[in-house]
Amino acid sequence: MVLCPVIQKLVSKRVVLASASPRRQEILNCAGLRFEVVPSRFKETLDKASFAMPYEYAMETAKQKALEVANRMNVKDFRSPDVVIGADTIVTVDGLILEKPVDKRDAYNMLSRDKAGGYGIQALGGMLVEYVHGDFLNVVGFPLNHFCKKLMELYYPPPKDAIHHVKHDSIPSVETFEVLSDEECGSSNSTQQNATRTSKLGDGATGSLGKKEIGQHMLREPMVKCSGDLENLTKFPSTLLELLDGFKASKAMFVACKLKVFDLLKGKAILKAKDVADHINASVCGTERLLDSCTALELLKKTNQGYSNTELADKYLVSDSEYSLHGYIMHANDHVWPLFTHLESAVKEGKNQNHRAFGKKAQDLFQDSYYHSMETKLRFMNAMHSIIKLTARDVATAFDLSRFRSACDLGGCTGALAQVLIQEYPNLKVTVFDLPNVIENVACFQPTGQDTSRITFTSGDFFKDNIPEADLYILSRVLHDWPDDKIDALLSRISDVCTPGCALLVAEIVLGEEKIDPPRAVLQSLSMTEGKQRSSSEYKQLLEKYGFTQVQTKITGNFLDAILGFKKTTHIVN
Numbered sequence: 217m218v219l220c221p222v223i224q225k226l227v228s229k230r231v232v233l234a235s236a237s238p239r240r241q242e243i244l245n246c247a248g249l250r251f252e253v254v255p256s257r258f259k260e261t262l263d264k265a266s267f268a269m270p271y272e273y274a275m276e277t278a279k280q281k282a283l284e285v286a287n288r289m290n291v292k293d294f295r296s297p298d299v300v301i302g303a304d305t306i307v308t309v310d311g312l313i314l315e316k317p318v319d320k321r322d323a324y325n326m327l328s329r330d331k332a333g334g335y336g337i338q339a340l341g342g343m344l345v346e347y348v349h350g351d352f353l354n355v356v357g358f359p360l361n362h363f364c365k366k367l368m369e370l371y372y373p374p375p376k377d378a379i380h381h382v383k384h385d386s387i388p389s390v391e392t393f394e395v396l397s398d399e400e401c402g403s404s405n406s407t408q409q410n411a412t413r414t415s416k417l418g419d420g421a422t423g424s425l426g427k428k429e430i431g432q433h434m435l436r437e438p439m440v441k442c443s444g445d446l447e448n449l450t451k452f453p454s455t456l457l458e459l460l461d462g463f464k465a466s467k468a469m470f471v472a473c474k475l476k477v478f479d480l481l482k483g484k485a486i487l488k489a490k491d492v493a494d495h496i497n498a499s500v501c502g503t504e505r506l507l508d509s510c511t512a513l514e515l516l517k518k519t520n521q522g523y524s525n526t527e528l529a530d531k532y533l534v535s536d537s538e539y540s541l542h543g544y545i546m547h548a549n550d551h552v553w554p555l556f557t558h559l560e561s562a563v564k565e566g567k568n569q570n571h572r573a574f575g576k577k578a579q580d581l582f583q584d585s586y587y588h589s590m591e592t593k594l595r596f597m598n599a600m601h602s603i604i605k606l607t608a609r610d611v612a613t614a615f616d617l618s619r620f621r622s623a624c625d626l627g628g629c630t631g632a633l634a635q636v637l638i639q640e641y642p643n644l645k646v647t648v649f650d651l652p653n654v655i656e657n658v659a660c661f662q663p664t665g666q667d668t669s670r671i672t673f674t675s676g677d678f679f680k681d682n683i684p685e686a687d688l689y690i691l692s693r694v695l696h697d698w699p700d701d702k703i704d705a706l707l708s709r710i711s712d713v714c715t716p717g718c719a720l721l722v723a724e725i726v727l728g729e730e731k732i733d734p735p736r737a738v739l740q741s742l743s744m745t746e747g748k749q750r751s752s753s754e755y756k757q758l759l760e761k762y763g764f765t766q767v768q769t770k771i772t773g774n775f776l777d778a779i780l781g782f783k784k785t786t787h788i789v790n
């Protein structure tokens with residue numbers, strides 16, 4: 217196998233290693249791979265007894281680590297990774313999986329008992345090893361050879377008739393073990409220490425053998441498949457290709473949603489292009505192109521019988537599904553898209569382009585832009601409702617809020633967050649506070665069959681009217697909309713009504729400290745010259761300025777993150 221060409225296949229790809237193990241990084245670096253490190257948060261708690269063979273446990277853990285990172289990045293990032301590499305290491309003795317040594321003493325005990333694990337073969341631990349059966353790099357931390365063979369299968373698939381199905385009964389086993397933590401580098405120091413301690417054991421440490429089995433799992437995201445075919449023909453950088461074509465993909469999905477294609481194909485429905493065209497009152501050739509595009513984007517499936525929804529489309533794109541994003545997509549199509557066509561002017565002038573996109577200057581973002589007609593208002597409320605429905609639980613549980621008895625969700629719109637808050641906290645009552653013309657339209661967003669008696673809707677303007685009393689104030693996706701003087705007015709008013717010990721919960725996309733990620737948040741602010749997105753330290757500073765203390769941020773891994781601060785106790789000094 218020639219190594220370089222297959223590694224080169226990944227040059228223009230976004231490759232992510234779902235592990236913080238320095239050994240794995242070193243091996244992949246030496247092989248010339250460029251990758252980002254995003255340690256997996258998957259807890260290694262799979263039931264070992266449920267796997268027939270120890271290697272199956274390692275494979276499943278590796279897969280879950282990669283999946284956790286891929287899913288998290290899919291939600292967080294504008295550009296999903298192309299390849300996510302997950303790996304896991306276990307030690308087995310006589311078919312029994314040994315746990316990783318938790319500290320030096322544990323490693324010592326492990327070595328004293330059965331002489332496997334707890335040291336690094338590439339360092340002094342190597343003195344303990346008489347021979348290795350299998351891939352040496354597998355023992356060090358990553359089976360590079362096996363990895364490259366898997367890449368070859370992905371990028372140079374053999375002709376169909378040359379495929380043989382091989383039964384994998386075991387990954388090659390070897391005889392030593394080093395802790396390969398997927399946690400941050402702090403724990404890798406203890407690995408080094410373990411290895412040093414191990415080496416002092418000298419001859420006593422060699423002898424009966426443990427088996428080390430490494431599972432690795434790679435995930436390819438759907439977009440690679442689209443660009444993969446082209447890439448075989450040309451050297452066009454796939455990153456740029458995705459950016460070049462990204463708007464076409466967005467618009468294809470927007471139009472299919474607007475024409476209710478996914479509603480038509482809901483559930484098990486399978487229809488030919490002509491039938492879809494008849495239903496949506498469109499040309500057959502245009503419809504066929506749209507359906508094929510949606511199939512390529514993995515929103516639809518195509519068979520001889522016709523087109524049908526993928527699970528993704530059924531769950532999120534059908535307009536009346538429980539977690540439908542249809543409302544948000546329509547807002548993106550009808551409001552955000554026209555604004556972005558004037559991005560050049562927005563950049564040059566540093567102003568919101570409402571007047572160019574909609575022929576109306578937006579003095580007030582909500583009254584003049586989102587709420588200037590019943591149609592735009594309901595569209596906006598639908599959009600907010602669909603986003604918050606998918607993120608509310610993570611926001612509501614980011615911190616333990618059980619100490620609070622009353623909450624006021626300022627700019628709480630349809631009350632979608634309130635609905636989840638009362639489910640999570642049985643002793644909590646929530647007031648949803650929003651503009652009068654929003655509150656008068658909330659009825660159609662209330663769930664049927666759920667007791668909502670602990671939710672009250674109150675209309676008012678949070679810049680002018682009395683803010684209801686509460687132990688906990690919530691600002692979900694409010695602060696990023698406003699310029700500094702408005703934020704000053706709003707936070708001063710909240711601070712004034714908030715008594716010591718009460719708290720403010722903010723839900724926003726929190727930027728990294730460099731303020732360039734996640735791209736989704738940075739790109740959103742391009743069209744909104746009034747407000748801005750902030751990093752965790754900026755939110756801390758902001759909340760502290762208005763008398764909140766113990767400010768903590770929780771990155772949820774979902775669309776919105778959460779920040780909580782407590783109103784300072786004021787000490788009266790005589």
Ligand code: SAM
Pocket residue numbers: 582600601603604626627628629630649650651654676677678679691692693694697
């Ligand atoms: N909190 C909801 C969420 O997370 O989905 C809605 C966020 S939306 C971006 C901002 C909300 O603030 C809208 O519902 C809007 O009507 C409300 N809002 C804007 N200006 C307001 C004001 N002056 N007083 C009260 N609510 C206001």
